[in-house]
Amino acid sequence: MNRDQAFEFLDRTARGIAEMFGSSCETLVHDMGVPTHPILSIYNGHVSGREVGSTMDIMGIGLALDEQAATTDQVNLAATTPDGRQAKSSTFHMIGEDYNLALGINFDYTSLVFANRILVDLMSAQSDLQSALWQEGNSRQLADLFERCLASFGKPADALSKAERIRLVAMLEQQNAFSFRKSVPYVAKHLGVSRYTIYKYLGEITAGPGES
Numbered sequence: 388m389n390r391d392q393a394f395e396f397l398d399r400t401a402r403g404i405a406e407m408f409g410s411s412c413e414t415l416v417h418d419m420g421v422p423t424h425p426i427l428s429i430y431n432g433h434v435s436g437r438e439v440g441s442t443m444d445i446m447g448i449g450l451a452l453d454e455q456a457a458t459t460d461q462v463n464l465a466a467t468t469p470d471g472r473q474a475k476s477s478t479f480h481m482i483g484e485d486y487n488l489a490l491g492i493n494f495d496y497t498s499l500v501f502a503n504r505i506l507v508d509l510m511s512a513q514s515d516l517q518s519a520l521w522q523e524g525n526s527r528q529l530a531d532l533f534e535r536c537l538a539s540f541g542k543p544a545d546a547l548s549k550a551e552r553i554r555l556v557a558m559l560e561q562q563n564a565f566s567f568r569k570s571v572p573y574v575a576k577h578l579g580v581s582r583y584t585i586y587k588y589l590g591e592i593t594a595g596p597g598e599s
Contacts, residue, residue, distance in 0.1 A: 390486035397481060397490045398428045404492060405430035413445075413493040419458070419480060420487040422451035427488070434495045435468050445476055445493050458482065472497045529567045532559060533577060544578050552578055556588040565589070 388396075394416060401414035413434035417424045423442035432438050435445045443449045447469035458480060466476045472495050480489045536558040537544055540551055547555065556574065564570055575582045 388483060390483065390488075393481050393483060393486055393488050394427060397488055401428060401490055401492075402430055408494065411495045411498070413474075413491075413495070415491045415493075417478075417489040417491055418487075419452075419489045422457075423449065424452060424457070424489070434472065434474065434493055436470070445474060445491075458487065466493065468495075473500060529564060529570055529573055532562055532564045533574065536562070536564075547578070552580070553588050553591065556585060557592045560589060560592060 397416045401416055405412055405414045410431055411434065413429070413431040415429035415432070415437070416427045418427050424444075426437060426439055426441045429437060429439055429441075435443075435447075437443055437445075445466050445468060460480055461476070461478045464476050466474045468474060474493045474495045474497075476494075477492045478489050479492075480487065482488075536555055539558070540547060540555065555578070559565065559570075559574060564574070567573075571582050571585050575585045578585070
C-alpha cells in the first residue's frame with residue numbers, strides 16, 4: 388500500500404466514523420511524518436475548532452511530538468479543548484516505507500456530563516418514605532414481621548429462652564427484617580435485650596454451628 392492508498396483508506400474511515408457517531412465525534416487524518424503533524428483531512432472540526440492544515444492538537448498545543456508519540460497508538464485518553472470541552476481521544480497509526488499517517492478520533496462528551504448532573508439531581512432524595520412515615524424503626528412492616536415470627540413460638544417474647552431468641556432473630560434475618568431502618572433497636576426492645584446482644588446473635592447465626 389502506497390501513501391495515497393493509505394490516506395484514501397484512513398480518510399474514508401474517518402468520514403464513516405464521523406457520520407456514524409454524529410456531530411460530537413471529530414475524526415481526522417494527520418501526517419505524522421512531519422514533526423508538526425499537520426491535518427490532512429478532518430470531519431466535525433467544530434469540536435476542536437481545527438481545519439485542514441492545522442498543526443494544533445485537540446488541546447490547542449502546537450509542539451512537535453517526540454519520536455515515540457509520533458509512532459505509538461494512543462487509545463481512549465482524556466483531553467480538554469481550549470474552550471473547555473471534555474473529550475476522549477484516540478490515535479491510530481498507519482506506517483509504510485515512505486509515510487506515517489494517523490487516524491485521530493475525538494469524542495466530545497461535555498453534554499453527557501451536564502446530562503448526568505441533571506439525572507443525579509432528579510434521582511436524589513433526602514430520605515426514604517418508609518422512614519419518614521414510621522420513625523424509630525417501628526414501621527408497620529417490621530412490626531408485622533416480628534409478630535408473625537414470634538407467634539410461631541406460641542409464647543410472649545419475655546418467656547423465650549436464649550436459644551428461642553436466637554431462632555427468632557434468625558427467622559427475622561431470613562425475611563430481611565434487618566434491612567429496615569433502626570430494626571436492631573426495635574427487635575432488642577421487644578425481646579428485652581441490648582442492641583449488642585442482637586448483634587451478637589446475628590454474628591452467631593452468620594458464623595453457623597461450630598464456627599467462631
